[in-house]
Amino acid sequence: MKTTQNIPVLEARNVTKEFHIPTPGFQREYIAAVDQVSLSLHDKPANIVTLIGESGSGKTTLSRMMLGLTPPTRGKIFYRGKEVFTLTKEEWWEYRRNVQPVFQDPFSIYNPFYRIDRVLDLAIKNFKLSSSADEAQSLKEEALRAVDLRPDDVIGRYPHQLSGGQCQRVMLARMYLLRPKIILADEPISMIDVAVRMLFLNVLADFRDKYHISSLFITHDLATAYYLGGEMMVLCFGRVVESGKIETLIEQPGHPYTQQLLTAIPSPDPTQRWETKANVKITDRPLTHEANKCVYIERCPHAMDICSRQRPPDYQIEDGHYAACFLYQDRPVRGSEI
Numbered sequence: 355m356k357t358t359q360n361i362p363v364l365e366a367r368n369v370t371k372e373f374h375i376p377t378p379g380f381q382r383e384y385i386a387a388v389d390q391v392s393l394s395l396h397d398k399p400a401n402i403v404t405l406i407g408e409s410g411s412g413k414t415t416l417s418r419m420m421l422g423l424t425p426p427t428r429g430k431i432f433y434r435g436k437e438v439f440t441l442t443k444e445e446w447w448e449y450r451r452n453v454q455p456v457f458q459d460p461f462s463i464y465n466p467f468y469r470i471d472r473v474l475d476l477a478i479k480n481f482k483l484s485s486s487a488d489e490a491q492s493l494k495e496e497a498l499r500a501v502d503l504r505p506d507d508v509i510g511r512y513p514h515q516l517s518g519g520q521c522q523r524v525m526l527a528r529m530y531l532l533r534p535k536i537i538l539a540d541e542p543i544s545m546i547d548v549a550v551r552m553l554f555l556n557v558l559a560d561f562r563d564k565y566h567i568s569s570l571f572i573t574h575d576l577a578t579a580y581y582l583g584g585e586m587m588v589l590c591f592g593r594v595v596e597s598g599k600i601e602t603l604i605e606q607p608g609h610p611y612t613q614q615l616l617t618a619i620p621s622p623d624p625t626q627r628w629e630t631k632a633n634v635k636i637t638d639r640p641l642t643h644e645a646n647k648c649v650y651i652e653r654c655p656h657a658m659d660i661c662s663r664q665r666p667p668d669y670q671i672e673d674g675h676y677a678a679c680f681l682y683q684d685r686p687v688r689g690s691e692i
């Protein structure tokens with residue numbers, strides 16, 4: 355497929371995913387798990403976008419849409435400028451290779467009856483990465499070393515004989531072999547040992563800097579997001595309520611939701627988790643027919659009349675920093691900036 359520099363490798367354009375929710379009576383009710391979200395991942399230059407949000411905010415649903423596993427209800431996912439569900443067989447194959455997932459549970463993706471390095475053998479075989487058994491073996495060892503694993507500790511072992519952190523890094527070794535353009539990492543470190551989390555993050559940063567691999571890093575852990583740097587998007591009930599450079603969002607959060615989350619954490623500290631410390635639990639998720647209001651209105655200390663009548667657009671607080679909040683209605687709306 356033709357590569358054009360300005361076209362993102364992977365783009366979600368205004369995607370919405372609605373799910374039916376069980377209700378008493380005959381009326382069918384829906385929630386928007388993801389509500390008009392747009393994001394782009396490029397390879398030149400590679401970037402890391404962190405998506406942060408509480409449980410149920412729609413992080414996994416967005417990632418599944420970007421992987422082509424779940425079709426959006428509205429909006430589209432584009433791979434190199436072409437809508438993913440219209441890709442030809444060859445283009446789909448390229449998309450599958452270039453957009454790779456890392457899932458939350460490091461054990462769930464391995465077959466317990468096979469040795470763990472089989473995932474590397476299969477990648478080498480399926481994508482024809484070597485022409486001899488010796489070459490395959492040295493490729494495998496090189497990939498393991500690239501993610502800080504000793505080949506002797508891993509090769510020939512079964513998943514249950516390794517730690518969660520080692521299993522996650524074997525998945526990264528597979529990425530090293532495949533050299534995808536994009537990694538979609540859905541809470542990849544939440545189930546691994548604190549001691550190896552930084553190692554994992556360093557590998558993602560290395561991939562970005564050395565191999566131009568971009569990542570969507572999904573988390574609800576502010577400290578790790580801060581460590582990675584780059585862009586951050588704050589998701590609340592399926593909507594992106596604030597986005598911009600992570601340092602800006604932490605030092606000058608614009609949206610009342612982000613502000614409330616941050617007040618509980620005076621400084622980024624790896625031992626503190628955003629979700630639990632902020633103690634913000636929103637149970638009144640709006641139904642789709644109530645979409646014409648701010649999703650944060652029930653908790654917002656600054657709520658105004660307009661907030662219950664209209665959905666706030668993204669206002670530009672400063673260059674590259676946006677908040678979907680009427681407190682900034684004197685600022686330009688995204689897309690209308692001069």
Ligand SMILES: Nc1ncnc2c1ncn2[C@@H]1O[C@H](COP(=O)(O)OP(=O)(O)OP(=O)(O)O)[C@@H](O)[C@H]1O
Pocket residue numbers: 373374387407408409410411412413414415416574
């Ligand atoms: N297949 C489905 N059918 C119905 N509702 C769903 C389905 N998948 C997700 N949802 C709902 O969509 C919302 C978003 O779910 P999602 O799993 O994307 O959230 P999340 O941000 O990944 O949460 P977590 O941090 O717990 O992983 C939730 O309210 C969830 O119950």
Ligand code: SF4
Pocket residue numbers: 609610611648649650651654655656657658661666678679680681
């Ligand atoms: S739009 Fe209104 S209710 Fe929503 S966060 Fe801003 S001030 Fe609060």
Ligand SMILES: [Mg+2]
Pocket residue numbers: 413414415540
């Ligand atoms: Mg999830």
